[in-house]
Amino acid sequence: MRILIRSFWLMALALITMSEAEENVEALRSVVEGANQFSSSFFQTVVRHNPGNLIISPLTASIALAMAACGARGNTEAQFRNVLHLPTSESVVTSGYQSLIDNLNSFKDNKLAVANKVFVAASLNLKPSYKNLTEVYFRSSSQLVNFAQSQEAANIINSWAEQNTNNLIKELVTPAMLDDLTKLVLANAVYFKGQWKDKFDPKSTSDIPFHTSKVEVKNVPTMYRQGKYKYGDLVDLNAKFVVIPYKGDEFSMVIILPNEIDGLSDVQKKLQNTSLTNILSQGHEEEVNLWLPKFKMESMLKLNDVLKEMGLTDAFSNRANFSATADGILYISHVIQKAYIEVNEEGSEAAAATAVIESYRMGDIRRPARKFKIDQPFVYYIIKTINDEKESDISLSLFSGSVIEPKI
Numbered sequence: 166m167r168i169l170i171r172s173f174w175l176m177a178l179a180l181i182t183m184s185e186a187e188e189n190v191e192a193l194r195s196v197v198e199g200a201n202q203f204s205s206s207f208f209q210t211v212v213r214h215n216p217g218n219l220i221i222s223p224l225t226a227s228i229a230l231a232m233a234a235c236g237a238r239g240n241t242e243a244q245f246r247n248v249l250h251l252p253t254s255e256s257v258v259t260s261g262y263q264s265l266i267d268n269l270n271s272f273k274d275n276k277l278a279v280a281n282k283v284f285v286a287a288s289l290n291l292k293p294s295y296k297n298l299t300e301v302y303f304r305s306s307s308q309l310v311n312f313a314q315s316q317e318a319a320n321i322i323n324s325w326a327e328q329n330t331n332n333l334i335k336e337l338v339t340p341a342m343l344d345d346l347t348k349l350v351l352a353n354a355v356y357f358k359g360q361w362k363d364k365f366d367p368k369s370t371s372d373i374p375f376h377t378s379k380v381e382v383k384n385v386p387t388m389y390r391q392g393k394y395k396y397g398d399l400v401d402l403n404a405k406f407v408v409i410p411y412k413g414d415e416f417s418m419v420i421i422l423p424n425e426i427d428g429l430s431d432v433q434k435k436l437q438n439t440s441l442t443n444i445l446s447q448g449h450e451e452e453v454n455l456w457l458p459k460f461k462m463e464s465m466l467k468l469n470d471v472l473k474e475m476g477l478t479d480a481f482s483n484r485a486n487f488s489a490t491a492d493g494i495l496y497i498s499h500v501i502q503k504a505y506i507e508v509n510e511e512g513s514e515a516a517a518a519t520a521v522i523e524s525y526r527m528g529d530i531r532r533p534a535r536k537f538k539i540d541q542p543f544v545y546y547i548i549k550t551i552n553d554e555k556e557s558d559i560s561l562s563l564f565s566g567s568v569i570e571p572k573i
Contacts, residue, residue, distance in 0.1 A: 189264050192252070196261030197551055197561050199250035200227045201440060204562045206248075209437045210471045212567065218462045220504040220566040222355055222517030226468070228281065229353040229519040231262055232303050233480070233497065236295050236490030241479045248477045259302035265561075266304050268551065274413030275359035275512075277549075277563075280329040281305035284322055284350040286312050290492040291349075299351075312347035315340035322350060322520065326503075329354035330516035333505045337518045342499050349495065349523040356516045357547060357563060359411035365390050365457070365510040375458060376426045376541040377570045385571045386459045388510055391534055394455060397448030402435045403428060406444060407453060407537050411512060414550075416563075418513060419445070420457070421544040422537070429542040429567065441548060441560045452534040458571035461507040468500040468519075487523065498524040506547075506564060509573075515547060515564045542569045 204223035211221055227249060234245035235255060245251065251258050269279045281303045285291050291307075299305040312318045319340045326337040334354065343350075365388035372384040395408040403425065409418045419441065423432045469481060479485055485496035504517035547564040 192257045192261035193264040195252045202250040220464045220506045224563050225353045225355045225517045225519040229521050232351045233521050238488050239486040241486040248475045263302040278356045280354045282352045283307040284310045286348045289348040312343045313345035315343040318343050326518040330356045333516040334503045334518045346524045351521040354518040358514045360512040362410040367510045388457045391454050394453040395448040404432050419546040426541045454534045454536045456538040460571035461573050463505045466502045495523045
């Protein structure tokens, strides 16, 4: 009889564990799907405010803003949920981001590191429940900072950003952004370094014409190789795409190339009505002659106006409600992001950091190799493919941007 009872409890424990695992998978998928919806709108709005060469990280923005959202209540919280496309249940949000951050920090073939940090003024009565939430679910740590000493405070935050982006992101915040009214800075950093699954031979790199517009052409260093790549025609976007995998096949660069030289802005607008997962489903692997320009760029973005345009308005005003974060009337004074990317024969290196500053207010058939020459403005993404072992794969955008004129 005793053996039967023990077996029953062991079975019950196994079922409970299985149920929790399934809930975690559902939470992860919900958060990733929401992050992708945010990514699409975010990219669209940032492009309108920042024409030209661009690198952004929707991922680092969504994580930093989600940390802020978990401390919001009332209409402020509702706006965060709407803009970030967060699940309605906070427990699903927190467990989903916990799974996502753990998932992203667990790779061997390529280097990906996601880090969070809460910089808090000693005078702020940060609620223990919020401090625990950021530490447990967002894998963050907290550090007391005297923001009245703005230069020293900026140095502390910027040093952390540099350390967590392999020294690529410097001067994330300036002393002018901080003062004695600054009470909280929520920071997120993402660093990625990936080797191509099939590297480009530097001997095949040469200067070829790149059409920066219909009337202007510049010679730019362009890599070349022939190999198997996923390719697809996007009829609705009047464009085509190619997927260039990194070592290990868990990360890829997706290039979307308009069919028209001046078609980039039209493609960017139409991208809001589709998803990366949908785009990738339209491709198939085939032999491709691929020309890819080398490029390197850095962006510094002030995101207050972007986020207000997307619907996050109360958080920046005297209507802000961050009552679950701390006592006192907090509002967001600055949301800033710096991002960097370099693409060459070896692979890609990219990094980004976002800071949310809160203050008190006062086929089988052989075909000829397809030609895919990237010789005009294009959109690119660095994506992570997540397999939840239950449904179809879903792709998460880590970095995205546009190249109007490749520069190294």
